[in-house]
Amino acid sequence: MDTIITRFPPSPTGTLHIGGARTALFNWLYAKKTNGKFILRIEDTDTARSTKESVDAILESLKWLGIDWDEGPYFQTERYDIYNEYIEKLVESGAAYYCSCTPDEVNVMREEAKARGLKPMYNGKCRQKNLKKSDNTVVRLKTPDSGVTIVKDIVKGDTAFQNSEMDDFIIQRSDGSAMYNLAVVIDDITMGINTIIRGDDHLINTPKQMLIYKALGADLPVFGHVPMVLGSDKSRLSKRHGAMSVGEYEKMGFLPDAMINYLVRLGWSHGDQEFFEKNDLIEKFDLEHLGRSASMFDTDKLVSLNSKHIQNKSPEELADPLLFHLKNIGINARNDAFTQGVIETLQPRSKTLVDMAQGAVFYYQDTVQFDEKAAKKFLKPDILPVLQKSVDYIEGLENYTQEELETVFKQIMDETDLKFGKIAQPLRVAITGTTVSPGIFEMLLALGKEKTILRIKRAIHFISESGLFQDNA
RNA sequence: GUCCCCAUCGUCUAGCCCGGUCCAGGACACCGGCCUUUCACGCCGGCGACAGGGGUUCGAAUCCCCUUGGGGACGCCA
DSSP: OOOOEEEEOOOSSSOOBHHHHHHHHHHHHHHHHTTOEEEEEEOOOOTTTOOHHHHHHHHHHHHHHTOOOSEEEEEGGGOHHHHHHHHHHHHHTTSEEEEOOOHHHHHHHHHHHHHTTSOOOOOOTTTTTOOOOOTTOEEEEOOOSSSEEEEEETTTEEEEEEGGGOOOOEEEOTTSOBOHHHHHHHHHHHTTOOEEEEEGGGGGGHHHHHHHHHHHTOOOOEEEEEOOEEOTTSSBOOGGGSOOBHHHHHHTTOOHHHHHHHHHHSSBOOTTOOOOOHHHHHHHOOSTTBOSSOEEOOHHHHHHHHHHHHHHSOHHHHHHHHHHHHHHTTOOOOSSHHHHHHHHHHGGGOSSHHHHHHHHHHHHOSSOOOOHHHHHHHOOGGGHHHHHHHHHHHHTOSSOOHHHHHHHHHHHHHHHTOOHHHHHHHHHHHHHSSSOOSOHHHHHHHHOHHHHHHHHHHHHHHHHHHHHHHHHO
């Protein structure tokens, strides 16, 4: 079997959005799975809307997702000579011709066609004129008047298009630049692309492109048109549905692997399996199980998958991504043993890295801020003996381990005749300032002996002070 | 207007190609419960769908037709 060569051809008119990322992913996965090649090509022929910033943003998002490419990025604007070469060939062979009709004239033709209950179309006026190239001529492809063009699509099945429904579309503008449908086909042919997975909004372009392949005598690639990703109201995904670019999801604290997992499951399935690591996907991905119907983007499911991926990673893997989000909230931490210990305590209770960063704040503060309600309820004089004993016993520990800590608190429970629940909450407030945190022991362990003692002492001080204040009042 | 695509729980989907094993399975969300030092995790249970109508057949979520609904495309955009 020939090497599978796929591609992803974004137009740099914005950031990489969800839908684009998914198509890129499908192509990338298929190439990886088959040991094929994945080519990146920038379709920037719309010079009015294309920007360098967009190119950079798209490349960056792709890298973040871990989608790498074997060739490229190629830029269509650097390939005009190649396109023109082929356009000339097409004109010479009679498959295409020059047309001097103005846009206004063509609009009239479209109106006429519509009036007759047809699709708005150019009527082929210049077809037989045998015009030469001049300043305001475009090149049009001569499309058949009858017959059908059948798109063999691996996800949609066979779809027949009446050739009479297609007009002689423009392949080269009057300024000499190539149009989308032509540039795509020439690129795909010259780059050896043999598998094209793209959004089904392109299905309608496919018969046109097939005509170009045919006129050039080139082999057809395998087509697969995947359904689009819709917003929560089933309309095309757009800004009003919330975040739609990959970069925004990074900022919201999602892991690239979770993103990939979610995206691939949106329109592809492997039985009942929901959770996939990247390698797993490469092994299991196939074209046979791509779905045929459009799907809605659901953030809840992404969140759920994200928390599973967070749980499934090692603290070490999570550290750098977390550091990024810690920095965003003003905490400069390092990827060290302390941070990894912190992460371990936070993994099961963080849905996103933003959650995790927020949950980690207390670990990095020199003096924790006591939540008013929490302090009022739990940091009261009657707990003083417990806190004092905690300090004394922990200070006396030879080994600061979970086992030893458990012994310490068992002893305190015995001596004070209090249940653990009565001890844990005040302690939690002393350590974190709030009533919600990781489990006591794992937290104390992650914090370290020194800081633990310091914080309990500070709580003792806090209680004594406020007690004094109350007495005076 | 014309053409094309699509149609299973609220959502993502399995099953459909090769009809019976499906009074339709899993996941997310939601609701209960268990676990428990808080919050979570985890576990158990509940709610909840074959768009409608006709065929074909002993038998249809699965095959055919129509209707309805949704999406997309009709550019000297990509």
